[in-house]
Each structure stands twice: as C-alpha cells, then as structure tokens.
Amino acid sequence: MAVLLDTNVLVYAVDSAEPDKSVRARRILDSLESAGIGSLCAQVLGEYCSVALRKFQHIIPPDSVAPQTEAWARTFPVCDTTLRVVLEALRASVRYQMPYYDAQIWAVARVNRIPLVLSEDFADGAIIEGVRFANPFAEGFDLEAALETAGVGGPPLG
Numbered sequence: 633m634a635v636l637l638d639t640n641v642l643v644y645a646v647d648s649a650e651p652d653k654s655v656r657a658r659r660i661l662d663s664l665e666s667a668g669i670g671s672l673c674a675q676v677l678g679e680y681c682s683v684a685l686r687k688f689q690h691i692i693p694p695d696s697v698a699p700q701t702e703a704w705a706r707t708f709p710v711c712d713t714t715l716r717v718v719l720e721a722l723r724a725s726v727r728y729q730m731p732y733y734d735a736q737i738w739a740v741a742r743v744n745r746i747p748l749v750l751s752e753d754f755a756d757g758a759i760i761e762g763v764r765f766a767n768p769f770a771e772g773f774d775l776e777a778a779l780e781t782a783g784v785g786g787p788p789l790g
Contacts, residue, residue, distance in 0.1 A: 633671035633709055634784040635664055636741045638751030639679040641768060642672075642704065646684070646691055653769050660750065660768050663775055665707050669784065673711040673740040675733065677701050711740045728760060738763055748782035 637660075644650060644657035664670030684697045692700065711717075713736065720739035725732045734753060741749050741763045754765035766778040 633711075633744060633746050634669040634748060634779065634782070636671050636673065636711070636737065636744075636746045636749045637661075637664070637676060637708070638737055638749060638753060639676045639683065640752050641750055642676065642680045643683050643688075644769070646688060646700075648691065656769060656773075660775060661707075669779075670708045671711060671744070671746060672704060672708045673737065674713050675736055675740070677705065677710065679733075680704075711744050711746075713740070714743070717743050724760070747784055748778060750778075 641657050641660060644653040645661055647654055661670070681697055681701055684692050684700070685694055717736060717739045720743055721732060721736035724730050724735040724738055728735070730738065737749060737751065738754075738760060740746070742761060747762065747764060749763060749765050750768045751765060752767045752769050754767075756765065756767040756770050758765045764778075764782045766782075767773065768775070768778075
C-alpha cells in the first residue's frame with residue numbers, strides 16, 4: 633500500500649455537482665486500482681457512508697450505499713482503526729494541533745507505513761513524520777509526480 637485515500641476522493645467520484653473533480657477522482661481511483669497501490673481506512677468508508685446518506689440521496693439511493701462501500705472495500709485494502717492508531721492520532725492532534733479525525737487519517741498512514749495521503753483537507757505537500765500529503769484536486773496535480781516525490785516506485789500509471 634503506497635497511497636491512502638481520504639473521503640473526499642470517494643465523494644467526488646460520485647458527486648456530479650463538481651464535474652472536473654468527479655472526473656479527476658475517478659481517474660485517480662482507476663489508476664490506483666490498476667497499479668494495486670491504493671488503500672482506504674475504516675474511518676474513510678464510514679465518513680463516505682455518512683455523506684452519501686446525508687447529501688447524495690438524489691444520486692445514490694440509500695440502499696445502494698452499502699453495496700458501493702463493499703465494492704470499494706473489495707477494490708482497495710482497508711486499514712483498521714486500532715488502539716495504536718487512536719493513540720497516534722491523539723499524539724498528533726496535540727503535538728501538531730490537528731483536528732482529531734484528520735490526525736486519525738495521518739495515524740493510519742503512519743502506523744501502516746503508507747507514505748502518501750491524497751486529500752484536499754491537508755496542506756498540499758506537507759510532510760509529517762514521513763507521511764506526505766497531496767491535494768489531488770489542486771491545479772497541476774500529477775499522480776505519478778506525487779508518488780515519485782513520496783518515494784513510491786512502481787509501474788507507470790495508466
């Protein structure tokens with residue numbers, strides 16, 4: 633696992649209100665799936681369910697949220713929220729003044745040695761204790777360059 637995806641990537645993949653971000657999110661998901669280097673965490677899947685049920689009933693019928701969530705869990709490995717993750721998140725929240733649930737995303741990446749988190753919720757290019765953050769919706773974002781910068785090698789993305 634080289635990349636941890638945050639909730640906003642999943643949400644934009646189904647959100648037709650922002651077509652450019654939707655296309656970009658789907659391309660990123662497809663590229664990471666084909667390269668076998670993407671991952672999710674239980675928190676991200678839970679947040680996706682919450683957003684889908686609350687904001688996207690017009691796009692995703694409520695009875696389709698579980699099958700979509702299960703499909704993503706089959707597509708990408710899912711990291712659990714363990715006690716170690718909770719304690720690391722708490723440490724980062726205090727030390728780096730991060731909101732707890734953002735710190736928990738970071739902690740999942742750190743504990744599972746995932747060098748890159750794709751999210752629009754963190755400072756683009758920030759590195760915290762070896763975990764790099766990249767905003768996949770920033771102008772000029774290039775997935776291969778982000779992977780290379782994070783020290784992730786592998787096959788070219790297609």
